[in-house]
Amino acid sequence: MKYRLITALIITWIILSKVCTAQTDFDFQKLLPEKFDKSNIISEKDYNVWGTNVLKGKDGKYHAIYSRWLKSRGHHGWVTHSEIAHAVSDKLTGPYKFKNVVLPARGNEFWDGDCTHNPHVIEQDGKYYLYYMGNHGSGYWQKTPDDRKPSIKDDAEWWVNRNNQRVGLAVTNDLNGEWKRFDKPLIDVTGNRMMTSTPTISKRNDGKFLLIYKYVKPHPKFKNGKVIHVTATSISPMGPFEDTGIPFITHPSASFAIDDHLEWIFNGNYYCIAKDSRGAWSDYPDGSTMLFESDDMGLDWKPAKNFLVLKAGEIKWTDGSVTKTERTADMPKFYMEDGVPKALIIAILPKDSEISYSLVIPLKKTKQ
Template identity: 65%
Template sequence: MRYGVFIILLIGLSACSNWRSKQSKFNFKASIPEKFDKANIISEENYNVWGTNILKGKDGKYHAIYSRWPKKRGHLGWVTHSEVAHAVSDKLTGPYKFRNLVLPPRGTDFWDGSCTHNPHVIDHNGKFYLYHMGNHGSGYWDDTADTLMPKYKDAEWWVNRNNQRIGIAVADDLNGEWKRFDKPLINIDSTRRMVSTPVVSIRPDGKFLMVYKYVKEKEGMKGGRVVHVTALADSPLGPFKDTGIPFIETEASRFALDDHVEWFQNGHYYCIGKDHDGSLTPYDKGTMVLYTSDDEGLDWSLAKQALVLKAGKLHWIDGSETICERTADMPKLYFEKGILKALIIAVLPKDSEDSFSLVIPLNNR
């Protein structure tokens, strides 16, 4: 009996070692070109663009679902004036032409009536599921000049920020109507000031894994520590139940991880995320890094080849450079027929209020 247990243990250790070995060989950075093409920028003349998903529609075209808000409101207007928009292209890399608003403002009587932001879209069984942050303010911003830029010092900015909740919208076609709901999918409780930034992936067991963040309740407008958690559901519509397992964090940091995306590929789970304050890795804050997990997506560790994209500067094929305040936020991935084809990032140049998204076609691996 003991001999049998020993054999099983050896088999288990061998499988685990093989899994770790395969993961350690995964080098995402090797698929990213050293220089980028400005022709692959997704932008709008009068709006900031952020957090762009790209999906292939039933019409064979490429559809971008993204956040936008007026440039006149400045970068911090994302929390007060963002809306989720839709643009279309014949090519993955664009150019993309604005078509319509997906989640427009609908009034402060609704939980997401003032702002919708950070969309994350999945395609499942012929339907599209759009997870997003939504909030409402007091109505204060409606009576201000459209050139007034919200700032951290404004108490009303924090009203919108602290009303952030997580919601979902559903459509049968990317060109069609999106069904919105009058209640959030993930709400707050007595321990959570706000919840935001949902990313959902489909596990090999058919369950839906959501990773999202919340701010711990604490006296004052800002609240406490930022915590990322995981939740599971049997349906893309939920209900999502927290696993009680923290995501990627360090005890010493108030806000370690930010913008991230998870996916399952070749028997393993992966996460690209931003080392928000430099506490997770030896790299500079804002660097995009790779984490790995088993097939459940609950126990995560820094990949052996962790670096994905350094923070600070983008190099263009025309020989120019862009110094960045935010180099690679809100990463999204584009798959076609199960093959990873592109990484999409959000960029804010240094000393600028105007942001854009960039489609990065990945080298064949």
């Protein structure tokens, strides 16, 4: 019996080793079209659109769950005025029609009472789990007119909201229904952490859920703190999540090693696309999207052989035009079918503009 158990464990280890060994020749760029279609843009007349998830609901329609905030508040209004909204379409690529706000402001007496942002939505066993950043301020912004633009440089109150960011979770059985949100964050601050934010989650080959989020801690070299991404695991999408103690994709020379990341398992291999937010990883323009891979269930990551996913600086359209960009491919999300990415959704901020939108990019057929 003892030897049978040992044999079974060895076989299991071999299987997991095979499915967790990164496919070193995988090239994400080959999944992308050379030019993008403007008809696939998700936008709103009065609101900036950002960080868009697309899921197919039980009604057979396509549901977009995304961040939005008034255009009149400017780009940096995301940290003070964002809300998480819901739009619906009969087609993956749209057009999407706004339906409702799923996580509205509920007052700065709540930990997420002023702002909800950066949703990451998964479906598991018939339920939908929405991980997000929530925050509250002092109440200052509620007394300002809608054309008052928050400023990182000039507004101490902007930083009040920023430093009150926490990771939260909301749950529903139906994308057309109400989302249950909670009175406490999913990931609060501990120790000298100033905030927690920007969660993504994936289900590993061992059945555990891998949550990746960032926090900021005081640092003498960086005025507003050093940003650190970390990993946590749980046997349930509801948590509780336990930090692994292992940082996620760090770089010794950067306060912001990566940002706006997305992890998934493809052909049994763990991958991540992430923004090189400070140009620390390559000579490509700052903000270019890069591919990382992991051989150990999403804990130890390294740059992939085919590192570049999308070069920052411009978007080329099928109509022949080009949009110069300040933010080229922020907050990437996948539309998935049967665990396979079918479309990449990115947020775009044109250069010299404060008006953002999302773009659905159908992917070329992947090799199975």
